[in-house]
Amino acid sequence: MTDFVIVGAGECGARAAFALRDRGFDGTITLIGSETHLPYERPPLSKDALVAGAGPKLVAEAERYGEAGIALVCGRTVASIDRAGRRVVLSDGAAFPYDRLLLATGARPRALPGAPFSAGRIRALRSHDDAVAIRGHLSRGSHVAILGGGFIGLELAASARRLGATVTLLEGLPRILTRGVPVEIAGRVAERHAAEGVEILCGATVAAVEETPGEVRVRLSDGRVVPASLLVVGIGAIPNAELAAAAGLAVDNGIAVDGHLRTSDPDIFAAGDCTSYPLPLYGGRRVRLESWRNAQEQGILAAANMLGGDEPASAVPWFWSDQYDLTLQIAGLADDAAQTVRRDMGEGAFILFHLAADGRLIAASGIGPGNAVARDIRLAEMLIAAGVRANPADLASPDTKLKKLLAA
């Protein structure tokens, strides 16, 4: 019997487990996760889990694991990988042998130096339990301070306003969403938050955080003090690569894998948030993506390659964020853009197309109400993958169907 073990029971690990069965694997599959919940999707944690108190949105119902013959080991932690003995060892001493191993260990929230996360009023938002704890502090009359103007912080701000809480969002840089989001779109997001009553303070440097039983006080270096019932820190995530590093696997901003998600040990694969991999579309530069879709796609891809497949990790990076009725979607990486073309689409929706110096479309960033930009961003993703050199005038005109450019 062949034994496959997956460490990490989030979106990525769970999708990989089912994908192994879908592709006909008939050995054992053991899926090990440190949370006590069944594997669930994380995007709702900043939205429905907060606003509506929704329970975990499961990747699959409990019975499907049994039906698929997936042994789910929840609430237990892997302590080490014994590569010589080809087994993973848990912190409680149990061990699982493997012929092939997938590391889908995810990432964990970065803490603010000097202000560690607490069980009280200094929180992160990563797990369902985090969402439940934060929701307990969000109500009309409460005041939440959010550190970090990235997607987590901004989605949390929108949800907190929905619940009637007062929100102060602190961002250290001169604007919100500096990472991967064009300034025009960040501006649109900031305007909307301001209209909803969120106070956004950019260029805010935290000097100290003081937690008392009744409140948390964020002291800024310019002397301002933000008193709040809760501080949520959303300043990025750290890949959970320690297990891999301790086992002697290559680590480079996450567990370093090749273009087929293999680590430096050919029997060990890695996928999802914990993984850095070379992206051929962008000159082979090594990236680590923290997104739901990447976790899902890489989990499925890793499963195929664990079974001897030869499928490259070549997907165009793609992510989205929902705040109020606005959806922002981005496909590709815009860093090397030489030219940007704007397409206005009605209802205030617009897309920015980012072109490389040679005219290739390399990224598209859109924002609008509901799913106004979704179809065109999806088509842009396909244009990017195909390496299409699009005429800027065609991209700018909402009357030009992107599907036609794809066929051309």
Next chain:
Amino acid sequence: MSDNWIEVCDAGEIDEEDVIRFDHDGRTFAIYRSPEDTYHATDGLCTHEKIHLADGLVMDNIIECPKHNGRFDYKTGEAKGAPVCINLRTYPVKVESGTVFISIS
């Protein structure tokens, strides 16, 4: 059955390889025109997170949800893999004298 046919739109109102939304009696549907110029109908909302499929992308026989890229064969309703696992319900469609009808009994 024949008295359950509901008029949707003129056949020309849907582009080839495209989809529109159709609401009727508190329910919402997605009406498709395939590249082969046939017409089809399914429930309007994706079975994953209740997002309207009419904002999605039609490629050949596939409708892709605009939110999370769940894919369905809109001719059969079959879910085509993660994140969707529940099939879409489909409905009979006919075109008569240039008008599209759906049967939603």
